[in-house]
Amino acid sequence: MVTRSPVTRSLFVTALAVTVLCPALSPVPAAASGVSVSGEPVSAAELDRFAAAYVERRGLPGAAVAVTLDGETVHTGGYGADGGGEPLRADTPMRIASLSKSMTALAVMQLVEGGDVELDRPVYDYLPGFGIADPRGARITVRQLLGQSSGMSDQGFSPVDRPRRPTSLDEAVAQMDGAGLSAAPGEEWEYHNPNYHVAARLVEVVGGRPFTEYMEEHVFAPAGMDDTSSPDPATGTVPDPARGHVRAYGLNIPAPEPEHFSTGAGGVVSTAEDMARWVILQGDGGRAPDGTELVSAESVELMHTPSAPNGRYGLGWMRRGPEDGAGADQVWHGGMVSTYSSYQVLVPSTGYGFVALFNSGITLTEEDTWGLVEGLIALTEGREPPVGDSVLWKVDAAFGALTLLALVLGTRGVLRARGWASRRAGRPRWRVGSTFLPYLVPPAALLGADSAITLVMGGREGTWLQRFYGVPAELTFLAVAALACLAVIAARTAAVVRARRSA
Template identity: 40%
Template sequence: MNRRRGALLAIAVLLTVPLARPATADVATADHGDAITEAVEDFATASGYPGIAVIVTDPDGTRHSAAYGVDAEGAPIASDTRMPVASVSKTITAAAVMQLVSAGRVDLDAPAYDYLPGFRIEDRRGADITVRHLLTQTSGITDLTLREKSLPQPATLAEAERRASRAELAADPGEKYAYTNTNFHLAARIVEKVSGVPFGDYLEREIFRPAGMNRTTTIDVTPEDLPADVADGHVYAYGLTPSVPEPHRFVNGSDGVITTPEDLARWLLVQQNDGVAADGTRILPAGVVRQMQTPRGDAPYALGWEVDRGKDGPEVGHGGIWFTYTADILLTDSGHGIAVIGNSGLGLANEGTGQLATRIADIADGEPADPMPSIRLWTDLVLAGFTLLTVVLGARRLARTGSWVRRHGDKPWWRLAARLLPRLAPTVLLFSLPYLIGLAVGGGRDVSLLQLAYYSPALMAWVFIAAVANLATIVVRVLGLRRHGVRRAEVAA
């Protein structure tokens, strides 16, 4: 399912580098089981995931399960390992809203203001934002009009509601699709306000427990609220995968669900059986699942679900990205459900687990799946080469400061400024990277400098060292020019 974000740099060599592969565990042996296991190992090795779990479901139950590798504490990944599923959570938030819609307690086309007294924006068009607009990501709020990751983080959905009042609108409500977590913070807050119970309690009572998702919960903020049995995820740098805590972020309603592969499979079965759980419990009224997964017109987003119109027909699913974990779910026309959770974040030359979900879907349908090229390591090695070259050139410039000053010291100040000011470019690039990468990779998503260090330590190291080296060049040359001017004045005297 080709609905993932594009990689920022095309600096890569399409080679496969064989690396040591940890033993797999918890693998089913039904039809295509060996091919699925091999695809999981291949993806994990090529993309730098220490651990990945995959579940394949049919409407009558789990068909395949495969787990690869270990978590940050060295424990084997298994089908009962608890992990975050990031924005896959939006499918659950949308289901909670649709339960209230089906009960007649929420009107999809009523203004969000009717349910959220603490949400009022200055733009008069804010009164036109409906509940449907929140669930279809068409409210007019974007990450560029409310930078939800860069701003101070709320601690509760009530605080997130108040923070959303600072938003501006990039378009009229309903006019344009723009993905932002803020819409689902507000949707979850509607569930709280209408139901009268905390959002997590509502999900536990109305979705998790009835669906048999007994090891699933939702949290407010990372990493503080993570359950004790959830290990840190990983980032990727130069072929290494160090474990790190997730950055501090508010995630409830948008990407706060913590679950297991088994529980996520139970959620897929609810979708595949028209809202009915594996034990026969009805979670959503008949027809609501189809309504949630059917977008209006050519929109890429339905009610909490992403829709990709490929050459073989539309596919429905949702990706999930933390900075230390990624996840994907996919529902195919052939009736399969695919769930993938990996314990490493998105990065350069790694578009997340969506690629693996698509490959698993192809295998489940009996189609061949080509091996993945190992371009993530090569991308970082190229960046490492640029970083080393930057260090060498920077040291060379500093060592030759004296000769530069003698050669240019008597020139007019404006010519000296013209030579030195371009060396501010790496610093400008450094502080522009959050916007540039958010625009190039996420279509306008918000990201902070710290979070970019999780996204690509190699890229950030190169740009940071380039900025420092060039700033040092400016400072040392200016000081050299000053000493040259003093000596020239003394000679003249």
């Protein structure tokens, strides 16, 4: 009878993980097709019922949503619980992650309208301290920063590899002096958070005040976003929201957000109620709900219009249409950190705006979080919302079972090492050593996991803690399988040495 080692099983599961990972990490799932459910405008009660049922069915820890229509908020609601176990509400502070970029872009556009900044002038004209190792960096324009087409990328400058966490935007920009470019400015689109660190520093220098103060005085306060704040660069913190969650093995585990510098690119804390005011402003040509104009309608349209080489990214916003699976053209942006995620969507053809904030972060798939947004959009467009349960807990359960199996098989291999060695006592050393080679595959897979995840994530770098938060069951399996194989190798090697000495 042919027996299979724990490594053989590990290889099979690793291949299975790759099969699951690659299609699951698409930026936004396609919209579900459906038929009209009503000829009347959707009611707030219907939106509320769908959101409440969705959060419970998908096993999400919590979500806060807002829906607007033609300059009015038609529904806000909170569902589930925060990290402290308290009911989540529409006014619960939550991290909005990369939705912050649209706010930084608006601040830059205010300076453009004031004549202090030109989008197509080099950043260096405004920030003489901005310099990178690649001489082409001197040609990077303000527009290219906001459109993520500066040529900078995580491969040329990894935020993970900073010598220390910056305590100011000035320091964050100065740390980029050794950065390279992955492409000439304006030629390729690469999503890179430091683009917006530089943009925030530009706001700080040209605006003549700290970035956090500028945002409060010129963006949040006039927009009526009284419960919204940007992180303090000195500490990297904001008025601390409740802990978000890591989803693992069917559980929602409260966890602290790993420390990282995010000023300008992420880190803003807001509420669903405040974000409703934000999308109203975006849908009403730059005017806040009370009529205050923060920027002109022309500037808003410019931010919403794709100008990057990928044909979809504008200035802090993206576009998607029916060719991408949307029911109608959408202006949107998503955000995701380790313990929180978020979406903001405008549908110009219907006048609706949508916000969804979640206190759970990156996972194998965005299906569970984006499905709530897609369901709300579908209801307003007369389509049936998506149905179905989360597959995340099923994948985690499978990896949990395989982790236990790897542990059992590893223990079995260690306990039987003496008998294994005695049966091979007379064989040449090279033949005995060659039997260990398959057992080196899981350790190698663990060592290569970060690079593999970076590849799947489109080149985005991350720390091991951030990776673990995103795929805890998968990395736990790889770690246990690797340790089990190494333990078997060590036990069998020791047994072989003892057997040969005895002989």
